[in-house]
Amino acid sequence: MSLNPDNRQGYRARIRTTGDLAPSTVSFKTRLGYSIGIMKPVTWFAPMWAFLCGAVGVSMDWGKAENIFKLVLGILLSGPVLCGLSQVLNDWFDREVDAINEPQRLIPSGKVGGGHVLVETLVLSILGVAIPMYLGTPVMILTALGFILALSYSIHPIRAKRNGWIGNALVALSYEGLPWLAGSTTFGSNGAGGWSSITSLGLAAAMFYSLGAHGIMTINDFKSIKGDTQMGIKTIPVQHGPRAAAWIAIVIMNISQVAVITLLVMTGKWVNAGIVAILLVGQFPLQRKFLNDPKGKAIWYNTTGTTMYVYGMLFTAIGLGVN
DSSP: OOOOHHHHHHHHHHHHHHHHTSOTTOOHHHHHHHHHHHHOGGGSHHHHHHHHHHHHTTTOOTTOHHHHHHHHHHHHIIIIIIIHHHHHHHHHHTHHHHHHHOTTSTTTTTSSOHHHHHHHHHHHHHHHHHHHHHHOHHHHHHHHHHHHHHHHHHSTTTOGGGBHHHHHHHHHIIIIIHHHHHHHHHHTTTTTOSGGGOOHHHHHHHHHHHHHHHHHHHHHGGGGHHHHHHHTOBOHHHHHOHHHHHHHHHHHHHHHHHHHHHHHHHTTOHHHHHHHHHHHHHHHHHHHHHHHSHHHHHHHHHTTHHHHHHHHHHHHHHHHHOO
16 A cells, blocks of 8 residues: 555655754754764664775785774775765655654654754765775775765665665665775775775675675565555565565575685685685574564564674685785
8 A cells, every 4th residue: 555645745744844843952962963863873884894894805904004094984984974874865865754664763753854964964975075085096986886876775766765676786785895895995906905906706705795785685674664565665575575575585695695605615715614604504593583573573683693694794804815
């Protein structure tokens, strides 16, 4: 069932009204808390971790202070700045859906209005330009591509998130693949950086883990099935139902990890391949619980099973970085 036009207008009016009435006397500390809140710190880990893995995968020299400084900047860029910016944009363009699923959120509740979002977007955008300028041209290009993907995911008329297959692919690439490549281009080629730092093996690993992140994004969509259905957003759980969507997510995640294990075996990284394989097998009991109760266990699985998935990323990167 789709939300009819009259109801949509009602949600829009309610959001506009509450946003306009947001108190101007709110303290700076409270506004700062709101700003961080709509950046969703819980989502920053994946791209920050991917940037770190990209650096590890090209044998970053940990003995140079400049490299540590660049690593910190890259992690800040990947997480708080770019991922945070994408979350702000997504929350703004998702405010009608959130009014159904989670009306207590900062934007639909009226605590954060359009002016606040505009200022925060400008500040993060400036940082998103300044930091890549220091880290190098490849990072600038990868950042620009990530920003384009974030806009394509959220804004009208493109709004790729309306189709779960396409939208999740864009987010997965932005969260895993691009930060991994950015980390590689910052520190590879014996510290010189550049596009030549991206090896075929590193590129393959980044893409395989991006594929797996598509499954993680599908699991994340379970929490908003009701609102997505009403607003016509065809996530994979909405299109195929919770049980089929759960199987799709798990199969995609497992295929990506099997592909990485195969890659490590083919390059003689037997120890790393074995560790990633053990981590994959360790996910099976958790996956079984999730598959038996997809809607009830989706959030639980995203905080348990995916932990071993991201550990596998680091051991893969270590294997790629060992000559």
